[in-house]
Amino acid sequence: MGRQVKGLLYFFTADSMRTLAIFWGILSGTLLLNLVIAYFLVDVTDTRMLFIIPFGTYIFCAIFGFVTVKQCIPFAIKMGATRKNIYASIGIFFLLLAIFKAVLSSTMQSVLMFLIDLFQIKTFSLVHPAALLQDTWLTRIVLDASMMVLILTIMFFVGLIFYRFGLLGGGVFSGVIVIVMLLGLAKGTIFDVATQLYKNIDMTLFYQISFIAFLLYVCTWIFIRKITVHGAK
Numbered sequence: 001m002g003r004q005v006k007g008l009l010y011f012f013t014a015d016s017m018r019t020l021a022i023f024w025g026i027l028s029g030t031l032l033l034n035l036v037i038a039y040f041l042v043d044v045t046d047t048r049m050l051f052i053i054p055f056g057t058y059i060f061c062a063i064f065g066f067v068t069v070k071q072c073i074p075f076a077i078k079m080g081a082t083r084k085n086i087y088a089s090i091g092i093f094f095l096l097l098a099i100f101k102a103v104l105s106s107t108m109q110s111v112l113m114f115l116i117d118l119f120q121i122k123t124f125s126l127v128h129p130a131a132l133l134q135d136t137w138l139t140r141i142v143l144d145a146s147m148m149v150l151i152l153t154i155m156f157f158v159g160l161i162f163y164r165f166g167l168l169g170g171g172v173f174s175g176v177i178v179i180v181m182l183l184g185l186a187k188g189t190i191f192d193v194a195t196q197l198y199k200n201i202d203m204t205l206f207y208q209i210s211f212i213a214f215l216l217y218v219c220t221w222i223f224i225r226k227i228t229v230h231g232a233k
Contacts, residue, residue, distance in 0.1 A: 004081055008089035009096075011079075012072060016064070016097070023060050024104070027053070031112060038124035049124045053109055054144055057101050061148045065094070065155030069163045074229045087224045091217055094152045102144035106137050132201050139203070146206040150213040157216060160223040 031051060038049050068090065076086050109126055116124055130140045162170030184190040197205065 004085045005089050005092070008076055008081055008085060009093055011076070012089065012093045015072065019064070023056075027056055028108065031108070035112065035115065035121065035124055038121050039119055050127060051125070052127045053105050054128060054140075054147070057105050057144065058147060058151055061098070061101070061151040062155045064097075065152035066159040066162075068156055069159035073163075073224075073227060077227070077229050083224050083227065087221055090156070094149060094156070094217075098145045098148035098152060099141075101148060102141045105144055106140040109140065110137055133203065142203065143206050146210045146213070150209050150216075153213045153217045153220070157220055160220055160227075164223050164227070 031053070034049055034051070072090070073086060076089075077083075081089075109128060112126055115121075116126070128135060128140055128143075130136070130143050133139055133143075158170070158173070161173050165173075181190065
């Protein structure tokens with residue numbers, strides 16, 4: 001079991017390296033280019049560039065979690081991997097990926113903030129949700145890692161539903177979620193919950209988010225235990 005899990009982790013890592021390299025190359029290149037542009041606009045007081053690095057990594061995780069089902073699971077089954085090992089490997093890989101991206105994102109922000117202070121660039125700002133707490137290198141990592149694990153797990157769960165029940169089943173599920181969210185917005189429930197979370201936000205919230213992600217991932221076993229190469233017929 002241990003050897004097969006290691007092999008799957010190696011496969012998942014190797015398979016995602018190109019995608020990760022492209023993503024980080026585009027993100028870092030865009031940020032550095034805009035930093036250079038902002039440097040030459042330092043005297044333009046009515047122009048200001050604002051970037052939130054985590055939003056890009058969160059979107060990446062949403063897409064990555066969804067496509068993992070179709071890109072990785074069928075191949076792993078064809079190679080003879082057991083469902084239990086696939087289940088364990090994907091969970092471990094998601095956790096490691098979230099930590100890796102969180103560390104890289106937080107480090108990138110620290111470096112950019114150093115350059116902004118060094119060259120006194122006043123027209124370029126980096127914003128992070130950790131500013132609601134204590135915006136430190138470690139705080140950003142904990143916050144981003146917990147959010148990315150949750151997003152990866154949610155979209156992996158959604159991907160499994162689409163894979164198991166096809167477009168019709170996945171569309172019905174997505175439609176129900178959208179209706180529930182719209183009702184929540186109409187009744188103000190979502191706004192009230194968001195307000196309460198904002199007022200009482202602390203690090204405990206993100207530990208709770210990680211626990212929710214864990215529980216949701218446990219539920220994915222319902223689909224993985226009998227998953228096939230071809231998915232929905």
